[in-house]
Amino acid sequence: xxxxxxxxxxxxxVQSESARRGTHVxxxxxxxxxxxxxxxxxxxFCFDALVQDTELAPLALDIEFLPWRNRCRQCTRDFxxxxxxxxxxWCGSAQTELASGNELEFAYMEIEET
Amino acid sequence: xxxxxxxxxxxxxxxxxxxxLRQGFLAAGTLCINLISSPGSGKTALLERTLASFEPGxxxxxxxxxxxxxxxxxxxxxxxxxVHQITTGGACHLDARMVEKALTQxxxxxxxxxxxxxxGNLVCPTSYDLGEEARAVVLSVTExxxxxxxxxxxxxxxxxxxLNKIDLLPYVPFRIELARxxxxxxxxxxxIVEVSCTTGEGLDAWRQWLDARxxxxxxxxxx
Numbered sequence: 094x095x096x097x098x099x100x101x102x103x104x105x106x107v108q109s110e111s112a113r114r115g116t117h118v119x120x121x122x123x124x125x126x127x128x129x130x131x132x133x134x135x136x137x138f139c140f141d142a143l144v145q146d147t148e149l150a151p152l153a154l155d156i157e158f159l160p161w162r163n164r165c166r167q168c169t170r171d172f173x174x175x176x177x178x179x180x181x182x183w184c185g186s187a188q189t190e191l192a193s194g195n196e197l198e199f200a201y202m203e204i205e206e207t
Numbered sequence: 208x209x210x211x212x213x214x215x216x217x218x219x220x221x222x223x224x225x226x227x228l229r230q231g232f233l234a235a236g237t238l239c240i241n242l243i244s245s246p247g248s249g250k251t252a253l254l255e256r257t258l259a260s261f262e263p264g265x266x267x268x269x270x271x272x273x274x275x276x277x278x279x280x281x282x283x284x285x286x287x288x289x290v291h292q293i294t295t296g297g298a299c300h301l302d303a304r305m306v307e308k309a310l311t312q313x314x315x316x317x318x319x320x321x322x323x324x325x326x327g328n329l330v331c332p333t334s335y336d337l338g339e340e341a342r343a344v345v346l347s348v349t350e351x352x353x354x355x356x357x358x359x360x361x362x363x364x365x366x367x368x369x370l371n372k373i374d375l376l377p378y379v380p381f382r383i384e385l386a387r388x389x390x391x392x393x394x395x396x397x398x399i400v401e402v403s404c405t406t407g408e409g410l411d412a413w414r415q416w417l418d419a420r421x422x423x424x425x426x427x428x429x430x
Contacts, residue, residue, distance in 0.1 A: 095300050095331030103217055110213065119208060123217060130333040130360035161359075177356060177392040187395060191363075197334060199213040206209055 099131060099197070100139035107149060110202060120153035120203040126196035127161040153203075161194035221335055224303035228310075228338025232321070238424045239321045240417070241337050243361060244345035245354070246327030249371040251279045252404040253345060253413070254322055258286035260414060266317050270309050271324040272301040279324065289313060300331035303338060320421060329358040341366040341420055348372045348379055352386035355393045362393040367400065367416055374403035 103123065111118045125131050133156045144152050164171040165181035166188040172181065174194070180187045216222050232239050242250045254269060261267050268289040271279040280292035291312065293305050306323060323339060325332040344365040346354055349372055355362040362368065368390050376383065387399055400416060402409035 095298075095334060098298065098300075098302070099217060099334065102220065106215070106217070106219065121213070128360045128363050130330055177359065177389070179392065179395055189395075197217045199215050199217060201210050202213045203208050203210050 096131060096135040097139045097143070100136060100143050103140065103199075104143055104147060104149065106199065107152065107202065108147070111149065111204075114204060116204045118149060118152060118202050118204055120155060122155040122157065122200040122202070124157045124159055124196040124198045124200050126159045126194040128191070128194040129197040131197055133158055155200075157200060159193050159196050162192040163189040164192035165189050218334060218336075221303045224307055225336035225338040228303055228307060229340070232338060232340065233424075235317065236424070237318050237321050238341075238417075238421045239323060239337070239339040240420070241332075241339035241342045242322060242324045242345065243329070243332045243342060243365075244325075244327060244347075245329050245350060248327070248345045248347040248350065249404055250324050250327070250345050251282055253369060253371060253402070254283055254324060255286070256404045256407065256410055257322075257413070257417070258283060258288055260410070261286075261288070263287060266319040267322070268313060268316075268318045268320075269322045269324065270301075270306060272305070272326045274299070274326060289316070289318075295326060299326055299328050300335050301325050301337060302335045306337045320417070329354065329361050333358075333361040333364055340424055343367040343369055345369045345371050346386065346390075348375055348381040348383065348386075350381075352382050353389055355386070355389040359393045362390060362397070365390075365394055365397050366420075367398045369413060370399060370401040372403060372405070373401050373408060374406045 107118055107121050125133050140154050144150050161174040162171050163174050163179055165186050167186040168184040170183045171192040179189050181189050244250050269283050270291050270293055272293045273279055274295050277292035280290050283290040291309050293309050323337055342365050400409055400412040402413055
């Protein structure tokens with residue numbers, strides 16, 4: 094259950110951005126990859142629990158879930174990895190690498206017009 | 208209302224510290240290994256056997272993480288190498304800040320090989336870069352062989368999987384071929400060693416992996 098520490102890191106980052114820009118932040122968008130090791134529902138729960146005791150409340154959280162995709166080193170096409178099948182469905186090569194799904198990143202903030 | 212891009216990692220601060228640690232390890236010629244597993248898979252036993260195999264004077268150190276108690280540090284200190292317990296007080300993983308803080312006590316001391324034994328947990332430690340050069344994930348045969356499929360994020364980031372407690376294979380339903388297949392499905396490039404910390408079987412292969420990573424530490428990982 095490390096989502097609590099991740100939610101705390103997110104709030105710290107939003108607080109510093111809010112202070113830097115001198116505006117109120119209304120929403121924050123994050124990208125969570127399938128392989129990030131973070132559960133979106135737990136993250137939302139922890140985020141909502143923590144934010145209500147801060148001056149950032151109310152702050153909306155928008156989570157974009159990014160499924161695991163690999164890219165083929167041979168034919169360079171990418172494909173969704175389902176049932177842990179990492180071989181390329183286009184050319185059959187086993188030489189594939191992560192294209193997306195590793196993300197634990199901010200995407201955007203919605204701020205008040207100044 | 209205006210939408211502004213915010214392109215940074217959520218764990219930006221941890222990643223920044225981890226990058227500093229990695230830079231420090233590189234400059235000092237230290238090989239840092241992050242050991243991750245479920246509770247009870249045998250990380251501490253593996254470290255005990257490993258420390259026992261090093262000649263005195265070898266510059267090896269261990270940071271061991273637990274939520275409570277310094278039992279593991281006490282177990283590991285018997286081998287004569289510097290050992291420090293990081294007690295997280297509830298946190299289910301180590302982060303770069305904890306490692307940095309723990310390392311200050313050895314500032315100036317030359318360490319060739321640093322083991323960081325993470326808190327026993329197959330989920331949370333995976334998101335936290337500790338500045339390590341390699342991650343070794345321990346999976347024991349008393350667990351389910353499908354753990355790689357249940358915890359793909361952890362196995363995906365593994366450089367080595369140590370299949371531990373193989374002396375128990377005759378007594379448990381664990382299908383080791385299936386475990387290897389599941390590990391490779393999640394991470395085709397991973398190396399796998401099979402060991403028993405009770406009989407010592409396979410520990411040579413683990414030691415060879417460590418020696419090879421140590422020999423390749425500055426040339427292979429300069430990025």
